[in-house]
Amino acid sequence: xxxxxxxxxxxxxxxxxxxxxxxxxxxxxxxxxxxxxxxxxxxxxxxxxxxxxxxxxxxxxxxxxxxxxxxxxxxxxxxxxxxxxxxxxxxxxxxxxxxxxxxxxxxxxxxxxxxxxxxxxxxxxxxxxxxxxxxxxxxxxxxxxxxxxxxxxxxxxxxxxxxxxxxxxxxxxxxxxxxxxxxxxxxxxx
Numbered sequence: 001x002x003x004x005x006x007x008x009x010x011x012x013x014x015x016x017x018x019x020x021x022x023x024x025x026x027x028x029x030x031x032x033x034x035x036x037x038x039x040x041x042x043x044x045x046x047x048x049x050x051x052x053x054x055x056x057x058x059x060x061x062x063x064x065x066x067x068x069x070x071x072x073x074x075x076x077x078x079x080x081x082x083x084x085x086x087x088x089x090x091x092x093x094x095x096x097x098x099x100x101x102x103x104x105x106x107x108x109x110x111x112x113x114x115x116x117x118x119x120x121x122x123x124x125x126x127x128x129x130x131x132x133x134x135x136x137x138x139x140x141x142x143x144x145x146x147x148x149x150x151x152x153x154x155x156x157x158x159x160x161x162x163x164x165x166x167x168x169x170x171x172x173x174x175x176x177x178x179x180x181x182x183x184x185x186x187x188x189x190x
Contacts, residue, residue, distance in 0.1 A: 015169045016176065019161055028159040032141045033181055035157055037188035039113045039139065045077040047108060049100040049129050050117030050143075053171050055082055057143075057178060058117050064182045073190050081129075100129035110137030117174065118142070119167040121149020121160075130154045143177065145170030 019025050036046055046065060048058035058080040065078035081087075081103045090099045104114060114133035118126040121144040130140045130151060142148070142155035145164055152158050159177055161170040 012169060012172055015161065015164060016173055019173050022162075025159065028157055029177060029180060029184070031157045032159060033184035033188060035139050035141060036113050036181070036185050039111060040076060040185070040189050042111055044109075044111035044113060045079070046113045046115060047079060047081060047104060047133075047138075048115040048117065049081040049103075049126065051123055051125065053167070054117040054119060054143075054174070055080070057171065057174055058082065058115065060175070061115060061178045061182065064179070065185065069179075069182045069186060071186075073186060076185065076189065097124040097128055100125050101132040104129050104132040104136065104138070108133055108136045108138050112136070112138045114138050114140045116140060116142050116151060116155070117144075118149065118151055119145040119161075119170040119174075121145070121147065121151035123151075127151055127154065143174055145174075 039046065046062070048061050050058040059082050062078040062080040065076040081100050086103060087099045090102045094102065108114065114129060116126045116130050121142065127150050131154070133140050134154065140155045142151045142158040144151055144158055145161045145167065148158055148160045152160065161173045164170050
């Protein structure tokens with residue numbers, strides 16, 4: 001067991017070190033923060049979405065902004081698309097591919113930002129959400145992995161954890177990125 005534990009911790013460290021060593025990743029985080037800060041300062045909102053573990057990351061990001069992160073401050077306008085009644089209704093009446101896009105279609109507006117999280121960049125429901133957001137005049141930030149997939153070509157800003165076989169390693173870096181974004185957004189808005 002000990003060797004498996006150490007192997008996984010070392011691999012996680014290596015993935016993070018690789019990500020940090022690429023200047024374009026730091027620039028992408030700065031760009032994403034600037035997009036969200038500008039949106040909030042102009043009355044926009046942040047809508048986030050993802051599947052499975054990425055949904056929990058989307059929820060975590062929204063609650064850190066609307067709730068509290070490190071210091072008490074006014075709430076920021078952020079929500080994740082994670083309402084089970086909306087998801088099951090839309091999946092049942094339309095398709096699973098539409099669960100996020102229908103929400104964006106109904107509530108998104110020009111000046112808002114969509115944070116679309118997909119470790120593959122190829123989840124059809126995430127791609128459709130990005131299409132809906134673009135149609136509304138929203139900015140789209142993609143938090144991706146591996147090759148970035150289809151989503152990479154549809155976003156205003158992509159933050160990609162490259163070339164990993166397993167999604168869990170990508171998600172471990174995603175959560176670090178999301179915490180940094182929250183910190184930057186707080187500092188930029190307040």
